[in-house]
Amino acid sequence: MAKQNTVFKDAFNRCLTTLAETSALPSEPELGQALGVSRTTVRAILTRCEELGLIAWDKRRKTVLRAPDPADYFPTEETDSLAERIERSFMRRILAGGAEPGMQINELELAREIGAGTTSVREFLIRFSRFGLIEKRPNSHWVLKGFTREFALELTEVREMFELRSAARFVGLPEDDPAWEELRKIEAVHREVLADIDRRYKEFSELDEGFHLLVHKSSSNRFIIDFYDVIAIVFHYHYQWNKANARERNARALEEHLAYIAALQSRDLQQVEQACRLHLKSARETLLQSLP
Template identity: 40%
Template sequence: MAKPPLIFKRSTNALLNYLDASVAVGDLLPSESRMAELTQGSRTAVRSALAYLHNRGLIAGLDDRRLLRKPQDDDYFEETELQSGAVRIQEVLMERIYRNDLPPGAAFSEAELARAAGASTISVREFLIGFSRFGLIEKKPQGGWRLCAFDRTFAMELEQVRRMFEMAAVEQLLSLPPGHPAFDQVTELVARHEQLKAGLPDNYEQFPALDRELHTFLIGLLNNRFAFSLNDVVSLVFHYHYQWDKELEKPRIEQAVLEHLALLRALAKRDRAAAQAAMNKHLDSARSTMLDAVLNRSPDAAQHQSAH
């Protein structure tokens, strides 16, 4: 039997969150078009989600859409089920880079990445071939792959495009109507950042995943395939550089968490000026950190360090 499509699972979980937060037992669900808007999916996906809710006993029927009970944990699809094979592969690659298992120039094979991601070697090969167009990984002539370093020109070009998309994402979020589910996610991200901040510096290794979640959430609001592709590169590069200078890693992460919180709090208040300023400050910090990493990684810097 074929697996249910990702858009159905994501729409179902989003709808369950809405029912839990905003619909009382006995009340009617909103219209299909409204549910499609709330779940950021299609009406087809909403109809599949409604059939699922009916089978689970949450609603009376496909015509009588009254909520019979509140959602429970086992009604939701697991987070791992909401990820495509490419997402799992990228997360494994990111994790290995962040743990310093893959420093610049390190080689790795399709088979080892496939085992770690629980994916087929064909899926891994397709992902790596697609990702290699950005110049961050390259295929070795004798087989396998190598992680590449990047230079100042690459860093500046990436930062310029990143700023364009992420500032547009801030505007997109602030244009949504009050009560939109996206603001519930903002509130959740605020709470999770505050929890992370309270545990610093002991739990700093949790930051990359939360950082990627925040920026993926913002970019996702644009519903732009080019922005999604860029976000993959940004996630890799802007954590790739952290491992180049472990000495300053923790204070950089502490600063980034504070910048995230300033942005999220401004978004939660729908304060456009504060949100724009916070995002610009965060992007400025990320650019400065990345360019410092590139400079410190240059051959001249390496020779200077070896001379001392």
């Protein structure tokens, strides 16, 4: 039921985003298809929208009465998937321990902390262990091998190969591919954060994750997309290890992203490669500087 609840809350939040841009919602089957959920979940979403006074629901007609407020949305932590909650708790634990090599991780404790089954936690740790960051020991114990300089250099080398390949594929996407619209939205958020950098510089790591994932997805290569998970985790969290000059560093990275986005929109392969290489070089330097 917990999983179902997460699916409902996530779909409800996405429905509110749709609601903010329209005067009437589509039919139930269309809404179900757009949100990727069952008809039962669609009805639960519509019922809640009606209870909150967002829509007037009369059989097939679903008229929007008001735009949603921030208070209407479910909090992010309630819509996150179990995998995301495990990842966040795992990284929080590692960061709290200073990410020191030799640090012990107990999967039973981690499962209890998250409120998840040990099987789900073990699956996550096994997946993560493929990259040599953690190692299995007897009795549900794991040991952190540490984010060494060698590990960081190997990771950035593979990241560069994968991202250059993905960026070249992105340029070849057809005009009507949803990725272009997604890129425009990401660009707009970049500009908003940059305009208010003193207060919003901490939002960068999540923006970074979303932007690079969009680029990697265009590769349509399951190995590249799967590998992106470990890249995202390491790069996402290293921003939190090294707090020195975070504002300046994030402002520069936002500028680099905007140049990279402009290059993708120009569809000029040479420009794309140049902007991509420049940004990944900075990211590599930042990662190396942040190592404990």
